[in-house]
Amino acid sequence: MPTNYVAVGAVCLxxxxxxxxxxxxxxxxxxxxxxxxxxxxxxxxxQTVAQPKGGPVQRLEVVYRTHSGTQYRRWLVAENNASEEEYVVGDEVAICYDARHPDHCVLESILTAPWWESPLYRGILLLGIFGYFLWQAVLHLRT
Known part of the structure; x- marks a missing residue:
């Protein structure tokens, strides 16, 4: 069966x-x-956003003040947290922001997520899978 290895390589990239x-x-x-x-x-x-796979994800619009007193308003994503914690308008949540770029922030609960919910795990897994298939496509293109 013929395979279009160029297309496979493009998908892998x-x-x-x-x-x-x-x-x-x-x-x-x-x-x-x-x-x-x-x-x-x-x-x-x-906002609760339905996902095609997995549970829903909650988006939170929050307002916070930095240590210098500047107020910021941002949308944050409570990944993999929608079923575990109920967020209510008016409640306070703990965030962590970058001192040099105070508009960059995340929920502190994201920082303590289990390893299997970590972007590192997903990144390594994707890199391994697609790297392997790209390597196979390159080998077949050379022969």
Missing amino acids: AGIGLAVRELWKWRTTQHLGQQGLSAAATILAV
């Missing part, structure tokens, strides 16, 4: 791009966990 995105997300989260500052944020709005 897209998959590797997704892996790099996940690894970048993990790196950013790690940086916030190590160098970020904690703050309390007030929930202004909650």
